[in-house]
Amino acid sequence: MAKTDYTDVDAYIAAQPETSQALLRDMRRLIREAMPDAQEVISYQIPAYKLHGRAALFFAGWKQHVSLYPVTDKLVAAFRDELAPYEVEKGTIRFAFKKGVPLDLIKCLAAFRAEEMAELPRKKTAVKSK
Numbered sequence: 001m002a003k004t005d006y007t008d009v010d011a012y013i014a015a016q017p018e019t020s021q022a023l024l025r026d027m028r029r030l031i032r033e034a035m036p037d038a039q040e041v042i043s044y045q046i047p048a049y050k051l052h053g054r055a056a057l058f059f060a061g062w063k064q065h066v067s068l069y070p071v072t073d074k075l076v077a078a079f080r081d082e083l084a085p086y087e088v089e090k091g092t093i094r095f096a097f098k099k100g101v102p103l104d105l106i107k108c109l110a111a112f113r114a115e116e117m118a119e120l121p122r123k124k125t126a127v128k129s130k
Helices: 010-014 017-035 074-077 103-121
Strands: 039-043 048-051 054-061 067-071 088-090 092-096
Touching: 010 039, 010 048, 017 048, 017 054, 017 067, 017 103, 048 103, 054 092, 054 103, 074 103
Parallel strands: none
Antiparallel strands: 039 048, 048 054, 054 067, 067 092, 088 092
């Protein structure tokens, strides 16, 4: 059974097939560049980036593709032409290895998600009364 108790993104990437580790490291670097203020965490056992207390973007490696989640209708509409060659459904973009993974596009998508998150009301944190 595959390891699923990752404590950080380094551990997640190290547990993936060697053939996809470099790609996942590149994706991580580009997402971090596009979302410099994001908190990097493991959520649902995959890498996630939180902005303003909310999950902004996840990525995952699979046997035949890498995925980004969640993608909004607004994002899909804004990048309709660029995403046409890829599988987009139910809030997920799947980039098949055989089609090539567009790293520049991934960075643009991450930047777009950061802008979307900035437009949302900030998540309130609980305040304890004295």
